[in-house]
Amino acid sequence: MRRSRRRCVVVISALSLAFYAAVPKVAYAESFNAKTTIIVAKVFGFLAHKPAPDSKVIIFPGAADLAVAKANMATLNVVEGTVADATTAFAVVVNTQEEARAVRSANPQSLIISGDLPCVDDGDCHVVIQSKPNVKIFINLAAIKASGIEFEANFKMLITAR
Amino acid sequence: MTGMMLAPVAANAQLVKYGDLEEMFGEPVTTSATGKPQKVSEAPANMEIITSDDIRRSGADNIPDVLQYLTGVNFRRSGFNNAELSIRGYDQPWNPRLLVLINGQPVYEDFFGDVVWPAIPVQLEEIRQIEVVKGPNAALFGFNAASGVINIVTFDPLSDSVNSLTARYGTQSSRSGSVVATLNSKDESGLRLSAGGMSANEFPQRNIPHNTVTSYYKPEAETFNFDGRAHLSDTVILSANGNTGYMNRNLPPDIQYETDKTWSLRTQLTADTDYGLTNVDVYGTKWRFNFPVLQQANSVTQDVRLSDAFNLGKTHTIRLSAEYKYNEASGQFFNGSTDFYHIYSGGLMWDWAISPTLSFTNAVRQDFLALGMKGSLLAATGLHPNDYNNRTIDATNFNSGLVYQVTTNDTARLLLSRGYQLPSLNILGMQIPQTNGGVFSGDPHIHATEVTNYEVDFDHSISKLDAALRAAIFHQTNRNLFGFLIAVPNSNSNNLVSSNIGSSDETGLELSLKSSREKGLRWSLGYSYATIADNIGTSGVKILAEPFSVFKNGTPHHTINGGLGYGWEKVTMDLRGGWRSSSQDWQFSSTDFLYHSMRTKAYSTVDLHVGYAVMDFVTLGLTVDQLTQSYTYERRSGDPLERRVFGSVTFQY
Numbered sequence: 074m075r076r077s078r079r080r081c082v083v084v085i086s087a088l089s090l091a092f093y094a095a096v097p098k099v100a101y102a103e104s105f106n107a108k109t110t111i112i113v114a115k116v117f118g119f120l121a122h123k124p125a126p127d128s129k130v131i132i133f134p135g136a137a138d139l140a141v142a143k144a145n146m147a148t149l150n151v152v153e154g155t156v157a158d159a160t161t162a163f164a165v166v167v168n169t170q171e172e173a174r175a176v177r178s179a180n181p182q183s184l185i186i187s188g189d190l191p192c193v194d195d196g197d198c199h200v201v202i203q204s205k206p207n208v209k210i211f212i213n214l215a216a217i218k219a220s221g222i223e224f225e226a227n228f229k230m231l232i233t234a235r
Numbered sequence: 236m237t238g239m240m241l242a243p244v245a246a247n248a249q250l251v252k253y254g255d256l257e258e259m260f261g262e263p264v265t266t267s268a269t270g271k272p273q274k275v276s277e278a279p280a281n282m283e284i285i286t287s288d289d290i291r292r293s294g295a296d297n298i299p300d301v302l303q304y305l306t307g308v309n310f311r312r313s314g315f316n317n318a319e320l321s322i323r324g325y326d327q328p329w330n331p332r333l334l335v336l337i338n339g340q341p342v343y344e345d346f347f348g349d350v351v352w353p354a355i356p357v358q359l360e361e362i363r364q365i366e367v368v369k370g371p372n373a374a375l376f377g378f379n380a381a382s383g384v385i386n387i388v389t390f391d392p393l394s395d396s397v398n399s400l401t402a403r404y405g406t407q408s409s410r411s412g413s414v415v416a417t418l419n420s421k422d423e424s425g426l427r428l429s430a431g432g433m434s435a436n437e438f439p440q441r442n443i444p445h446n447t448v449t450s451y452y453k454p455e456a457e458t459f460n461f462d463g464r465a466h467l468s469d470t471v472i473l474s475a476n477g478n479t480g481y482m483n484r485n486l487p488p489d490i491q492y493e494t495d496k497t498w499s500l501r502t503q504l505t506a507d508t509d510y511g512l513t514n515v516d517v518y519g520t521k522w523r524f525n526f527p528v529l530q531q532a533n534s535v536t537q538d539v540r541l542s543d544a545f546n547l548g549k550t551h552t553i554r555l556s557a558e559y560k561y562n563e564a565s566g567q568f569f570n571g572s573t574d575f576y577h578i579y580s581g582g583l584m585w586d587w588a589i590s591p592t593l594s595f596t597n598a599v600r601q602d603f604l605a606l607g608m609k610g611s612l613l614a615a616t617g618l619h620p621n622d623y624n625n626r627t628i629d630a631t632n633f634n635s636g637l638v639y640q641v642t643t644n645d646t647a648r649l650l651l652s653r654g655y656q657l658p659s660l661n662i663l664g665m666q667i668p669q670t671n672g673g674v675f676s677g678d679p680h681i682h683a684t685e686v687t688n689y690e691v692d693f694d695h696s697i698s699k700l701d702a703a704l705r706a707a708i709f710h711q712t713n714r715n716l717f718g719f720l721i722a723v724p725n726s727n728s729n730n731l732v733s734s735n736i737g738s739s740d741e742t743g744l745e746l747s748l749k750s751s752r753e754k755g756l757r758w759s760l761g762y763s764y765a766t767i768a769d770n771i772g773t774s775g776v777k778i779l780a781e782p783f784s785v786f787k788n789g790t791p792h793h794t795i796n797g798g799l800g801y802g803w804e805k806v807t808m809d810l811r812g813g814w815r816s817s818s819q820d821w822q823f824s825s826t827d828f829l830y831h832s833m834r835t836k837a838y839s840t841v842d843l844h845v846g847y848a849v850m851d852f853v854t855l856g857l858t859v860d861q862l863t864q865s866y867t868y869e870r871r872s873g874d875p876l877e878r879r880v881f882g883s884v885t886f887q888y
Contacts, residue, residue, distance in 0.1 A: 115258065207260075208259065226511065226544070227252070230271045230272050231260070231273065231274065234549040
C-alpha cells in the first residue's frame with residue numbers, strides 16, 4: 074500500500090515539474106465584436122456604484138459594436154465619439170493604448186475599457202477584456218483606485234488584477 | 236503582511252450573480268471548490284456542473300436520476316423512492332460518504348449519516364445548477380465531505396424570475412407535480428416559493444431470495460420551501476429560507492419502510508465591507524425518523540458559520556471561516572437517552588495566482604468534536620456514560636490544488652486532499668435491546684474515517700467540435716473505515732455493534748468527452764475504471780461480511796456512460812444510457828437480520844426523453860426509463876425495477 078502511495082507521489086511530482094516547464098500562452102489585442110460588447114455591458118453591472126440613467130458611454134469608431142452596445146446598455150446614453158467627447162463620459166471604449174492615454178488625460182474619472190492587454194498593464198486602461206479562447210477580464214488596481222472606481226467583491230475574485 | 240495590500244471591497248454587497256457571470260465568462264461559475272466564486276475551468280477541484288438545461292433535457296423527475304450517468308458517479312436504486320448516489324465507488328445502502336447541500340446548507344441526515352433524496356426540499360425547475368465535486372472537499376465543508384460533495388444551487392429570488400407549474404403522470408400510477416413562483420422588485424427584494432409532491436405504487440415484488448417483505452408503503456413525498464432575499468442597504472443582503480418535507484420510502488431492499496419528516500430554517504447576512512465579503516450563516520434543522528425495524532428517532536441540528544473572503548494584493552485571495560455545529564438525537568433508537576455532539580471548527584483558504592496561467596490553492600480546516608449523552612445505557616452494551624462524555628474527535632482536513640493552463644485549450648490540475656467521515660450518532664450511540672438479551676449498539680470509541688485523495692486531471696477544449704475532453708487519474712486511501720451494526724463482539728455474541736473495520740484503497744481513471752448544445756447535435760461519452768483493495772479486520776470483534784465491509788467487488792470495475800441528443804426549433808430528443816460491469820450487491824433479510832451476497836451481472840440501460848414546446852410557455856414531455864427492457868434486477872439490491880413511462884406538461888408564466 075505504501076509503495077503505491079509513494080509511486081503516486083512520484084508520478085504527481087514529475088507531472089508537476091512538466092507543467093511548470095510548459096510555455097505559457099501569448100497575450101493579444103482584440104477589437105470588441107457583438108459578444109465582447111455584451112460582456113462590456115455586463116461589466117457595468119458589477120460596478121459597486123451603478124451609473125446614473127443616461128450616463129454617457131463613448132465608443133471610439135470600430136472599438137465595439139455600437140448597435141449591440143445601445144441594445145445592451147438601454148438605460149445609458151451610448152454614442153460614438155472620440156477624445157473630445159470623452160470629457161463628460163462615464164465610460165469610454167477605445168481601440169488602442171494611445172487613445173486610452175488621451176482619454177485619461179482628458180477625463181481621469183472615466184472608466185476606460187479596451188481589448189489591449191499592455192494598456193491595462195501600463196495603467197492606461199482600467200479594464201481589458203479578452204474573449205479568445207476563453208473570456209478573461211483584467212483590471213489595473215492602481216488605475217481603478219486613482220479614478221475612484223470600485224467593483225463588487227465577488228466580481229473582483231473572478232478577474233485578474235494587474 | 237508588510238507590503239501586502241488589503242484590497243478595499245466596498246459597496247453594494249452581492250451574493251454570487253450566477254446568471255450574469257455565466258453569460259459573461261461563457262461557462263458556469265462555482266463557489267463549491269474554495270468558497271470564493273471561480274470559473275469552473277479554474278477551480279482547484281474535479282468538478283462537473285449540471286445546468287438547468289441538462290436537467291430539463293434529461294426528462295428525469297428526481298435528482299438521482301438526473302445525475303446517474305455522470306462519469307465517476309455510482310447509482311443504485313432499490314425502490315421507487317429509494318436511490319443512492321456515491322462518488323468513486325464505495326456504494327452502499329445509506330451511503331454516508333457523500334455530503335449534499337442546497338446553496339451550501341447540508342441536507343445530509345446528520346444523526347444517521349445519509350441523504351434522503353425524496354425529502355430534499357427543492358423542485359427541479361428552481362435549480363440553476365448542480366455542482367458535483369469528486370474527491371474530499373472537507374477543508375471547505377467539514378466532516379462527511381469525504382468522497383465528494385453535491386451542491387444544488389437554486390435560482391436567486393432577487394434577480395431570477397422563475398415561475399412554473401409542472402404535472403407528471405405515468406406507469407406505476409406515478410403522479411407528481413411542482414409549482415415555483417417568484418416575486419421580486421428590481422434587485423431590492425425577492426421571494427421564491429416552491430412546493431411539490433409525488434406518489435406512486437412501489438415496483439412489484441418478485442421471487443428473489445431473502446425477500447421477506449410482507450407489506451410496502453406507498454412511496455410518497457411532499458415538500459414546501461420559501462427563499463427570500465432583500466438588500467438591507469447597498470452593502471448588506473439578508474436571506475431567509477425555510478422548508479418542510481415528508482417522505483415514505485421502502486428500504487434497501489426489504490427492511491420494510493422509512494418515513495421521514497423534516498423542518499429547516501436558515502438566515503444569512505452577507506456584507507461587502509472594508510475587510511472583505513463577510514457572511515454569517517445560521518440554520519437549524521429537525522428530523523423525525525420512523526423506521527419500523529429499528530424504531531423511531533428525533534434529531535436536531537443547529538449550525539452557525541462565519542466567513543470572510545478578501546483579496547490580498549493583486550494575486551492572493553484569503554478566506555477565513557469558523558463554524559459551530561450541534562447535533563442531538565433521541566428516541567427509541569437510543570433507548571430513551573439523548574446523544575449529542577458539539578463541533579468547533581476553524582478554516583483558512585489561500586488562493587495564489589502565481590501567474591495568469593498558474594494558480595495554487597491551499598485550504599485547511601480543523602474540526603474538534605466533543606461527544607456527550609444524557610440518560611442511561613443498557614448494561615449489555617458494556618459502556619459507561621463517561622465513555623461518551625469524555626470522547627473527543629480531532630480532524631485536520633485539507634485541500635491543495637495546482638491549476639495550470641498549459642495552452643489556451645489545455646488545463647492541468649494536481650490535487651491532494653484529505654477529509655474525514657464522521658461516525659454519525661447512530662453509529663456512536665444507538666442502543667436497542669433485543670429479545671435474546673443482547674443489544675444493537677453503537678460505540679463511542681469509533682474513529683472517523685480518513686480519506687486521502689491524490690489526483691491528476693487534464694482538460695482539453697476541442698473548439699471545432701464545441702466539445703470538452705476531461706481525464707482524471709486518482710488514488711484514494713481510506714483509513715479507519717467503520718460500519719453500521721457490522722460486528723459481533725468477542726465479549727458478548729448476542730450483541731451486534733457498529734465498529735471500525737479496517738482500511739481500503741482505490742485507484743481509478745475517468746475519461747469523458749462532451750459536446751453540449753441547445754440546438755443541433757449534442758453528445759457525450761464517459762468511461763471510468765476503478766479497482767479497490769480492502770484490508771478489513773480488527774481485534775475484539777468478528778466482522779460480518781456485509782456491504783459496509785466488503786468494497787472491492789461492490790464497485791464495478793468498468794462503467795461506460797453516453798448521451799445523444801438533438802434540438803430542433805421546438806422539439807428536443809435525448810437518449811442517455813450506460814453500461815456497467817458486474818459487481819457484488821447485497822440483500823438484507825429481516826429473518827436473520829443479515830446481509831446476503833448476490834451477484835449483479837453486467838447490464839446496460841437506456842433512457843429517452845422527448846420535449847415539445849407547444850407554445851412559448853407550454854412544454855410537453857415524454858420520458859421512458861429503461862427503454863430497452865421491461866424490468867431489470869440490476870442497479871439495485873431489492874425488487875426489480877420496472878420500465879417507467881411518464882408524460883409531463885410544464886407551464887412557464
